[in-house]
Amino acid sequence: MERRLATILAADVAGYSRLMELDEERTYGAFRACRSAIAKVIEKRGGRIFGGAGDSLVAEFASPLEAVRSGIEIQDAIDKIPLDLPEGHKMQFRIGINLGDVMVDCDDLFGDGVNIAARLEALADPGGVCISGNVHEHIVDKLRLRFDDLGFHELRNIAKPIQVFRARFAGTTAAMSKNSRLLPAKPSIAVLPFDNMGRDPEQAYFSDGVTEDIITELARFQQLYVIARHSSFQYRDKAADILRVGRELNAQYIVEGSVRRNDDQIRISAQLIDATTGIHVWADRYDSRLADLFSVQDEITRRIVGALAVRVEDEDWAKAGRKPPGSMRAYDYWLHGKHSLDLYTREANSEARRLFESALALDPNYARAHAGLALTYDRGAFYSAWGTDPMGSLEKAEDHAKKAVALDDTDPLPHVILGWVHLGRREFNRAKEQLELAMAINPNDADTLAKSALILAWSGEGTASIELAQTAIRLNPHYPAWYQCFLAGCYLCAGKYPEAVAIWERVPDATPETRAFLAAGCVFVGELEDARRHMAQFMREYPQHFAGEPNARHVRRLFEFRHRADIDRLIDAMCVAGLPK
Structure with missing residues (x-):
């Protein structure tokens, strides 16, 4: 033959x-x-x-x-x-x-x-x-x-x-x-939303908070590959086929459990399952007072890490330690405030700020509440129509972020916020220093990596930022739309315009400023009709998010690029698309 x-x-x-x-x-x-x-x-x-x-x-x-x-x-x-x-x-x-x-x-x-x-x-x-x-x-x-x-x-x-x-x-x-089906070299793990077993369905936010905390604590260990919360929460209220979930999330192990809260008593059940075989590796149940919640979460984290036979040094355990709030009511306010932040609107941002301030009224030294408050002010500084004093908001964001770091240096979020603050002041090297601190604290935090990628891109490191944004996407397979928006921004800063446009066209409304970027990208690739359509839409929605008139002078202030030639090129393209000069 x-x-x-x-x-x-x-x-x-x-x-x-x-x-x-x-x-x-x-x-x-x-x-x-x-x-x-x-x-x-x-x-x-x-x-x-x-x-x-x-x-x-x-x-x-x-x-x-x-x-x-x-x-x-x-x-x-x-x-x-x-x-x-x-x-x-x-x-x-x-x-x-x-x-x-x-x-x-x-x-x-x-x-x-x-x-x-x-x-x-x-x-x-x-x-x-x-x-x-x-x-x-x-x-x-x-x-x-x-x-x-x-x-x-x-x-x-x-x-x-x-x-x-x-x-x-x-x-x-x-x-x-x-849809990655090839497992990473180090143990990969996803924590599914813990079921709310209480009589009150309104307590679901509490079981979600417990789940998120466990994800956060596991993610601090560089020896693990931890799937982000946004992806694992796609399986809320669904009968989970563990083998299928493992394939879809590219996770070797799945954690699932339940939370029952009754006045000041809680019961948490958790189990660790091998997602390649369906075999239960470990399971346990914890009954405790509500005030001991964080000790229980830490114990669950230790049991999971131990069951995976990961070698964890003493300094890694020390780094994973965190400072709980002095008041569980403050923790409740934090959980509700975080939910409001995720809605990404002017009204929700104001509500989140009110909730974080309520948390601090109960516990002035609650680091997470300071970090949350810093984030609301940071958004108020960028989306200038969300507040009355953008520059004052930036200063308040810096103050609360620094306070959060001083109270608890195990949270990457305040460092990311400080990175944005320094970027807004064109202090690019200081911005990069804060990002490196954030990524050292939690190398598995996909949100941190995605946000850091865009800051690097605006700082003139477009090529390096692409790899960082793609790493964030691998850690969070069911990522929110703004991940792709940020990745496209990295491609734009690296001069890869067709790639940027291809991504932005899938998520044109991911953030209020996305269509302005997309309009410029369409100009760069010669698609002028599409460019004018996207710019017209951006200008119609501009007053909802930004103060002043939608023109080149005002829009230029939104984008703090290190190199003047880059921002000049971007604004010129936006003007070709129809942005008034």
Whole structure:
């Protein structure tokens, strides 16, 4: 039988069966549209489709370079097709590419060269591309792409481990991070929302607070990879299939539990589960007085870390210590205030400020309340229509953030706020110092990394900031929209305008200023009609968030870039899009 060396591309639809269950006809129609687009790309790149069944296809290329180009272009083409699918769903393909020896039987190809491509496709993220080590060797210096080295993997029915690389390219960043199925080298863990077992459903905020505290404490350990709160809270009030949750969050271990609060008594139950097997690793129940809540949370953290057999030094335990409030009512105010902050509106910001001030009235030395208050003033300084004195707000943000650090130096948030304060004063080196302190305190805090990334980008370190923003996204697979907004800002500052626009177009309303950035990005890539549309929308909404008239002079004050040429270029582009000078 004839044999030859060939590059094989294997692709299939992620979650195809589920889509078919929802709507067979619309799903099949969408698949046909995608397959037609895929066939055109493959033909253009000199490949040929020789196999596939159902929602999959397999193609052959003579060149590894053309196969990888084809894979990237396929994902880009599919992302742009307007598909008629059930609301909230999209069609995404996984792609695997391998270079290997194949057997030839008429027009069909067989053998390990084909099988490995299929196994790599199974490892890829929806919307992503995985390639084998030998493909990477042939294309690494020939494409302007970056690749994540995912190490060697044992593939089913393949004798030797195969080195796997994941392509990183604009337009698929979200898919790569949201659906990653390859487990990190260090133990990865997600804490699901603890159930509120009390009679009062209004007490759900309290069980959420307990959960968030445990996430925060676990995240302080560099030896762990901790999934962010925003992602794990997607599973609230759902019957959790632990194995599925583990796959979706890329977590090896899952913590779940419950909280029952009755006057000044609490009962907390917690269990640690191996998400790859479903086996319970550890479980316990704690009955205590409400005043001892923080001791119980610390004990749960210690038991989890111990069960994972992580080597933790004494100084790591010391760093994980925190100072509880002197009043549990102050803690209640903190929890309600944090919820208001998450709403990200003028009214909610004012309500959060009132709640944090109430907490401080009960406990003037409560560090978290000072940090929360600092954040409300920081937002009031930037969104100038949310208050009456932006510069005074910036000073108050600094005062409360410094107070929080003095009272408890284990919280990264005050350092991030101080970073923003220094940025607002164009003190770029001092801003970076605060960010480094925040990341040293809690290297797993995805919010800290995302916010730090944008500050670095505005400080002139666009390329380095992209990696930091992508790390935040990997830590928080179900990240909020502003993560992508910040990542796009990093791409913009690095001069990668098409990548920035592709991301911003998915989240145009993530923050009040996003459409202004998107308008400038569209100018940079020559899409003037879209630029004018986005700028018109930004200007209509401007008075809700910013004081003064929407013109170049006022908008310039929003963006504190280190290099004047960068802000000049940005404002000039916004003016081309329709911003009055």
